[in-house]
Amino acid sequence: xxxxxxxxxxxxxxxxxxxxxxxxxxxxxxxxxxxxxxxxxxxxxxxxxxxxxxxxxxxxxxxxxxxxxxxxxxxxxxxxxxxxxxxxxxxxxxxxxxxxxxxxxxxxxxxxxxxxxxxxxxx
Numbered sequence: 412x413x414x415x416x417x418x419x420x421x422x423x424x425x426x427x428x429x430x431x432x433x434x435x436x437x438x439x440x441x442x443x444x445x446x447x448x449x450x451x452x453x454x455x456x457x458x459x460x461x462x463x464x465x466x467x468x469x470x471x472x473x474x475x476x477x478x479x480x481x482x483x484x485x486x487x488x489x490x491x492x493x494x495x496x497x498x499x500x501x502x503x504x505x506x507x508x509x510x511x512x513x514x515x516x517x518x519x520x521x522x523x524x525x526x527x528x529x530x531x532x533x534x
Contacts, residue, residue, distance in 0.1 A: 444468040444502070451475045451482070451493050451515070454522035462531040465508050473499040481517035484530060492517060505532040 447469055450457045463469050473482055473493045480493040482501065486509075491501045515526040 444470055446470045446472055448472045448474070449482075451480045451526075452477055453520055454515075454526040456482075456513075456515075456526070456528040459528035460531065461528070462533060463503075463505055465505050465532050465534055468502060468504045471501045471503060473501070478519050479517055480515050480519050480526075482513060483516035484511060484513040486511040487530075490516065505530075508532045508534055 445463075445467065447461055447463075449461070449471060451473055452475060461471075471482070471491075473491060474497075475493045475495050477495060479495065481490065482493060482499075483490045484503070486507075487503060487505065489501055489503055491499045493499045509532060511530045511532070513528050513530055515523060519526065
């Protein structure tokens with residue numbers, strides 16, 4: 412009886428270790444999200460050029476101190492309002508390569524029309 416229990420316990424441990432190994436391999440294959448902080452102010456984004464990798468998730472984190480602004484990346488149908496004193500987060504998984512223009516889509520004063528930047532997506 413004791414041998415049967417020991418054998419069952421060893422089998423259970425082996426299954427748990429194998430499962431843990433599969434989890435570690437699977438979780439290491441998933442790209443980790445990268446956070447990119449972007450400060451918006453009249454009438455620019457800093458940085459105004461952001462480079463990311465295709466298929467790798469990113470969190471774009473926006474702040475502003477002066478007025479309500481927006482972020483619009485039309486080629487990815489991605490938008491967020493940027494409220495003074497708060498952090499706005501936008502998760503993006505780029506699915507195509509190239510250079511894409513982003514812009515402020517909330518009127519923030521004269522000069523608003525020139526407020527834009529570039530998202531560069533590489534392989």
